[in-house]
Amino acid sequence: MDGLLGGQTAVVTGAASGIGRAIAHRFAEEGANIVVADVREDPRENGSTTHERVNKETDAQAVFAQCDVSDPADVEGTVEMAVDEFGSLDVMVNNAGIVGPNGPVTDIDPEAYQRLLNINLNGAFFGSQAAARQMRENGGGSIVNISSIAGIQGYSNLSPYCTSKGGIRLLTYSLAAELGADGIRVNVIHPGVIETAMTTDDVPIVGTESGEQMRELIPLGRFGAPDDIAKTALYLASDLASYVTGESVIVDGGMVNTA
Numbered sequence: 001m002d003g004l005l006g007g008q009t010a011v012v013t014g015a016a017s018g019i020g021r022a023i024a025h026r027f028a029e030e031g032a033n034i035v036v037a038d039v040r041e042d043p044r045e046n047g048s049t050t051h052e053r054v055n056k057e058t059d060a061q062a063v064f065a066q067c068d069v070s071d072p073a074d075v076e077g078t079v080e081m082a083v084d085e086f087g088s089l090d091v092m093v094n095n096a097g098i099v100g101p102n103g104p105v106t107d108i109d110p111e112a113y114q115r116l117l118n119i120n121l122n123g124a125f126f127g128s129q130a131a132a133r134q135m136r137e138n139g140g141g142s143i144v145n146i147s148s149i150a151g152i153q154g155y156s157n158l159s160p161y162c163t164s165k166g167g168i169r170l171l172t173y174s175l176a177a178e179l180g181a182d183g184i185r186v187n188v189i190h191p192g193v194i195e196t197a198m199t200t201d202d203v204p205i206v207g208t209e210s211g212e213q214m215r216e217l218i219p220l221g222r223f224g225a226p227d228d229i230a231k232t233a234l235y236l237a238s239d240l241a242s243y244v245t246g247e248s249v250i251v252d253g254g255m256v257n258t259a
Contacts, residue, residue: 003031004238009086011035011078013069013127014096017044018196019146022226023093023233024050028060030234033086037067037078038096044197061086069096069123070115072130079130088138091237092131094124095146097164099202105159113160120164121171128175132184140183142237145172146229147190149256152248165190169248176246185245187236192252194224219254 010027014020016038024034036050041064043050054062063085065078082089097120101112124145135141150158151165172188179186193199193214195206205211206223215223232251235241250256 003029004234004240005091006031008032008090009035009082009088010091010093010237011037011065011082011089011127011131012093012095013037013067013075013078013123015050015093016040016042017050018198019191019194019226019229020093020095021045021050021053022230023095024062025054025057026227026230026234027091027237028054028058028062030238031060032091032237033060034062035065035078035082035085036062037065037069037075039066039068041066069094069127070118072126075123075126076130079134083134089131089134089141090138091142091144092127092135093144093146093233093237094127094168096120096123097146099161099198101160102203103157108160116160117164117167120161121167124168124171128171128186132175132179132182135179135184136182141185142241143175143179143184143186144233144236145186145188146233147172147188147248149190149192149250149252151188152190152250152256172248173246180245185236185241187241187245187247187249189229189232189236190248190250190252190256191229192218192224192250192255194226194229196226199223214255217255217259218252219258222253224251224253 051062176186
């Protein structure tokens, strides 16, 4: 199959909706077979499921895997599914994540905080762990972690989220150092404000007065689209980035480095 990822297999966590959905579709357009790993099958945007969309709109194949990324057995099983279905695992995208709890640090519920870490940070760790085991057998691969600009800068009342996303950044650097000798590249993307259900519903930014003030700080003058992240992930996953590992790529319209 032609394309930048022709003949390869990718697991994308949190791929039912939002950024993960866009990554899965973009990868499939470039020839990769996809395992859509998520706790839910139906997209938050409504419409057809991600794996149905891939199978209908591209020449690639996709399957859905019910996967709780905070459960290492679920993640391991998803990687095994990829190998059983398509013969290999070449790309792992650790994208699944949540935002809350938010608010003053003195008010954060410990159980809610632990749940966020289990999904965001532990999920990226377990995904990388399972992928590394398989990729070593393949002779290499690419792991792409999805963090946030909140993994670079601290934001008031978002301390749990910043903690989890900052951890993903350092996890990426550590794994790049450890796995490079195995031919496994590990990189991280830091999205800015991307227009998804997370930024319209979970933490309302897009379409609000405060969001408009934030948009004015973005040199490119707009919020991001999920495909902005998907195209960056495609670069990092493909041979175009064959000499790129241990890198953070900020995709935020220029806000962090200019505001």
